[in-house]
Amino acid sequence: MKATATLTKSERQTGIGLAIALAVMGFAMAAAARHGVMAIHGGMAMVLGLALVFVLGGALYDHPEPGADRLSRYYDAPIRFGIAMTLIWAVIGMGVGVWVAALMYWPEATPLWDWTSYGRLRPVHTSGVIFGFGGNALIATSLYVVQRTSRARLADALSPWVVLIGYNLFCLWAVSGYLMGVTQSKEYAEAPWYADIWLVAIWLTYFALYIRTLARRAEPHIYVANWYYLAFILVVAILHIINNLALPVRWTSAESFPIWSGVQDAMIQWWYGHNAVAFFLTAGFLGMLYYFLPVRAQRPIWSYRLSILSFWGIVFFYMWAGSHHLHYTALPYWVQTLGMTFSVMLLVPSWASAGNAIATLNGAWHKVRDDAVLRFMFVAAVFYGLSTFEGSFLAIRPVNSLSHYTDWTVGHVHSGTLGWVAMIVFGAIYSLVPKLWGRENMAWPRAVEWHFWLAVAGTLVYVVSLWNAGITQGLMWRTYDANGALSYSFIETVEAMLPYYALRTLGGGLFLAGAILCALNCRATMRAAGSREDAADRPLAVQPAE
Amino acid sequence: MTTDPRALPGADPHTGNREVDPVTGYETTGHDWGGIRELNTPFPRIALIALALTVIYSVVAWILLPAWPTGRDYTRGLLGLDQGEVAMDRLQAIKTGRAVWLTHFEAPDFASLAVNRGLMALAMPAARRLYGDNCALCHGSDGAGGPGFPALADADWLWSGDPEEIAVTLRHGINAEDPDTRIAEMPAFDWMDRVDRLSLAGFVASLPTGKADWDSPAAGLFTQNCAACHGEKGQGGLGVGAPSLTDGATIYGQDPQTVYNTLTLGRRGVMPAWAGRLGEAEINLLALYVSRLSETKEERTQ
Numbered sequence A: 001m002k003a004t005a006t007l008t009k010s011e012r013q014t015g016i017g018l019a020i021a022l023a024v025m026g027f028a029m030a031a032a033a034r035h036g037v038m039a040i041h042g043g044m045a046m047v048l049g050l051a052l053v054f055v056l057g058g059a060l061y062d063h064p065e066p067g068a069d070r071l072s073r074y075y076d077a078p079i080r081f082g083i084a085m086t087l088i089w090a091v092i093g094m095g096v097g098v099w100v101a102a103l104m105y106w107p108e109a110t111p112l113w114d115w116t117s118y119g120r121l122r123p124v125h126t127s128g129v130i131f132g133f134g135g136n137a138l139i140a141t142s143l144y145v146v147q148r149t150s151r152a153r154l155a156d157a158l159s160p161w162v163v164l165i166g167y168n169l170f171c172l173w174a175v176s177g178y179l180m181g182v183t184q185s186k187e188y189a190e191a192p193w194y195a196d197i198w199l200v201a202i203w204l205t206y207f208a209l210y211i212r213t214l215a216r217r218a219e220p221h222i223y224v225a226n227w228y229y230l231a232f233i234l235v236v237a238i239l240h241i242i243n244n245l246a247l248p249v250r251w252t253s254a255e256s257f258p259i260w261s262g263v264q265d266a267m268i269q270w271w272y273g274h275n276a277v278a279f280f281l282t283a284g285f286l287g288m289l290y291y292f293l294p295v296r297a298q299r300p301i302w303s304y305r306l307s308i309l310s311f312w313g314i315v316f317f318y319m320w321a322g323s324h325h326l327h328y329t330a331l332p333y334w335v336q337t338l339g340m341t342f343s344v345m346l347l348v349p350s351w352a353s354a355g356n357a358i359a360t361l362n363g364a365w366h367k368v369r370d371d372a373v374l375r376f377m378f379v380a381a382v383f384y385g386l387s388t389f390e391g392s393f394l395a396i397r398p399v400n401s402l403s404h405y406t407d408w409t410v411g412h413v414h415s416g417t418l419g420w421v422a423m424i425v426f427g428a429i430y431s432l433v434p435k436l437w438g439r440e441n442m443a444w445p446r447a448v449e450w451h452f453w454l455a456v457a458g459t460l461v462y463v464v465s466l467w468n469a470g471i472t473q474g475l476m477w478r479t480y481d482a483n484g485a486l487s488y489s490f491i492e493t494v495e496a497m498l499p500y501y502a503l504r505t506l507g508g509g510l511f512l513a514g515a516i517l518c519a520l521n522c523r524a525t526m527r528a529a530g531s532r533e534d535a536a537d538r539p540l541a542v543q544p545a546e
Numbered sequence B: 001m002t003t004d005p006r007a008l009p010g011a012d013p014h015t016g017n018r019e020v021d022p023v024t025g026y027e028t029t030g031h032d033w034g035g036i037r038e039l040n041t042p043f044p045r046i047a048l049i050a051l052a053l054t055v056i057y058s059v060v061a062w063i064l065l066p067a068w069p070t071g072r073d074y075t076r077g078l079l080g081l082d083q084g085e086v087a088m089d090r091l092q093a094i095k096t097g098r099a100v101w102l103t104h105f106e107a108p109d110f111a112s113l114a115v116n117r118g119l120m121a122l123a124m125p126a127a128r129r130l131y132g133d134n135c136a137l138c139h140g141s142d143g144a145g146g147p148g149f150p151a152l153a154d155a156d157w158l159w160s161g162d163p164e165e166i167a168v169t170l171r172h173g174i175n176a177e178d179p180d181t182r183i184a185e186m187p188a189f190d191w192m193d194r195v196d197r198l199s200l201a202g203f204v205a206s207l208p209t210g211k212a213d214w215d216s217p218a219a220g221l222f223t224q225n226c227a228a229c230h231g232e233k234g235q236g237g238l239g240v241g242a243p244s245l246t247d248g249a250t251i252y253g254q255d256p257q258t259v260y261n262t263l264t265l266g267r268r269g270v271m272p273a274w275a276g277r278l279g280e281a282e283i284n285l286l287a288l289y290v291s292r293l294s295e296t297k298e299e300r301t302q
């Protein structure tokens, strides 16, 4: 069924109105800026707006309207779109990841075009995977989970589209801006000021949609997964707004100054940066874990009490921990001590979540053995435990004096993002795609098994080589000989990294190969869509018409 | 909330019992979200113990270290640590250790230092890393140089291979932002006829082979325009930073095309001044190290 056919005529008309508004906004941006990155971004928005006008306008009278019975079904069309975008961004983001990994091994291979320089490609990787891949996965699954666990249809049919399309425009602006050399120079918050404002509008729409849907729930209680998703939505909004407060140099260009400066700016940035890890890369994905793992394993959540402990522990402790990114800097010592101690206490609620997930598999271990999809989720929980243990360890000041600035940090990052974030996303995708496209199973069930082993091997090769790299690097930097002179010159420590960088590129390549296989498998599944209804989807409690 | 177990969600309305999970033997909480249920597992003791341990760790850290803000001040901690002081202390300790041998380089007599084998055994490995951190990116880890950057590991010098002179080069640089910098400028001969530049370039390119034709018109051009800086026969060594054109060593290259470019555009390579960045002893240490690079290279090839 065409996505437009899921909208009523009046929804299509409102949609056309919004699309025209987007095109006008894009035109205004382009006209005001005249040239430069902002003009190009305005042009992108205008083209997108016009394309949406045509799609919706063409459908206005042609496609039949959905019947009133739609209100007794879940609204999954935008979720399908979100899953498709997740897969596209996965291939782009991880592809660029392998590219920058290769550049670190072979920097001479940088082509002569500006946009291929390491400094521009690196944020394309980080934003591409975190926001493009992770963000789309979070939004799509949250909309799925909130409906199932509330037994309520999404509060309305247009705002999920606004959220997903608008969010992807943000990602596109961000990534294309970096390639053209525009950045706010704040890690994970590089996008230009107008993109940031745009994201605020999108995010508020998302928050409203989520809350309104929860309010319509037919279940007496709100399931844990929804607490996590809600924490993700709410806190990301706060972090994003505060860290991105900036004054544009001109209203007609992409450059801006942050309003914070000096050590305050550093502290705000890493309060943001660490809680981006906490609420973007952790809380939302824990929501995913709490839904898809018990459903796939067909087991009850092991402990309701642990869920509560870990939720409030994570929400409370993470907020204090950001200063562990600034150990031994101009940041006052006392702030570092607080960051360190709260990071250590954070370990307990983190492990409570990982432990709860793994204990939930009691009684389903035979399924873990046989079902690669469940195995993805199991491995995700294990890596979640590993990377949080590692994180709390790295946050201890003397340990950090060894690890900071080394590739150990990057190894920690990818044990979290590959082993935890990407694995749980793949598990969720393989659970969802057959359901959403009305099939019993994926088109190529064997390929899921292949993907699993490629992903595990890729993660292990990546992470183990960078642990070695980081520890080697850290030790070489701090070794003095008996005469009080450094034992190694810096360039020797760079040369020592080469074999590890080669291995990392290989591990990343394996991981990317798995992701591409996943995308192709999903495409094949989507093309062979059936009309099977998911038996697990209980009938909705019908809501009064909107 | 009622305390009657029979009224709780999921409870059997007659007995008040809730469904028991056959695998773990625990009751469920009675909640059910689209098939997801939860067990009413008692709180695991280990989680509480772990939480208590991490809290104790934190409290001890707060007592010992600077930790909580108190308005304009903060709690100093029993250990009274200050990260700036700690860093300076450690730096000082390392400096003291180094002083044992480094002081010999404050105002050195290079000739007597170089024969002090014990001192050299301490100093040269340190010099190698100092060189690696500050010089290798331009001159190469082994001093082999590269296009635009002269080799330091050969016996051919722009200025001099004498450690005193090298120390001057290091201190003040060449064409650097330093009032006493050495000046070495190869002027552009763009006013010269293109044909003359081409023939001169060919002539200069043939100098290192020893087969250059000193009776050719190009040789005349050379004597007229170039000899003042590069020497009568292009042998260099006049102490103006103009390299010898007869040895095989080159900075930019001595093929006809590169020489033609050198003539057309001129050259003005920059060697940074290190006086503000490295200590006097370190500069002297490096000067001695660099002066010995060519010897160590010869030793190695022998």
Ligand code: HEM
Binding pocket: A094, A095, A097, A098, A099, A100, A101, A102, A104, A122, A125, A126, A129, A130, A134, A409, A410, A413, A414, A417, A418, A421, A422, A504, A505, A507, A508, A509, A511, A512
């Ligand atoms: C195909 C697999 C991947 C490869 C080959 C790869 C490679 C890289 C490389 C080379 C860097 C730069 C490291 C540096 O500057 O030293 C990097 C950074 C980063 N990547 Fe990946 N990556 C992959 C997947 C992912 C995924 C799936 C995520 C997130 C979901 C992710 C998140 C990040 C983050 C957050 C950073 C910044 C780390 C920091 O600043 O410390 N990566 N990656």
Ligand code: HEM
Binding pocket: A187, A273, A277, A281, A282, A321, A324, A325, A326, A343, A344, A346, A347, A350, A384, A387, A388, A389, A390, A391, A392, A393, A394, A395, A396, A400, A403, A404, A405, A409, A412, A413, A416, A417, A420, A421
């Ligand atoms: C208990 C949980 C965690 C703690 C206490 C923790 C702690 C740390 C520490 C101490 C650093 C190094 C800072 C530095 O030296 O620069 C770090 C870096 C990082 N961690 Fe974690 N971590 C935790 C969990 C995670 C997880 C689960 C992920 C990913 C899903 C993650 C992603 C990152 C990223 C992306 C960085 C690099 C930031 C940057 O420098 O760009 N962390 N973390």
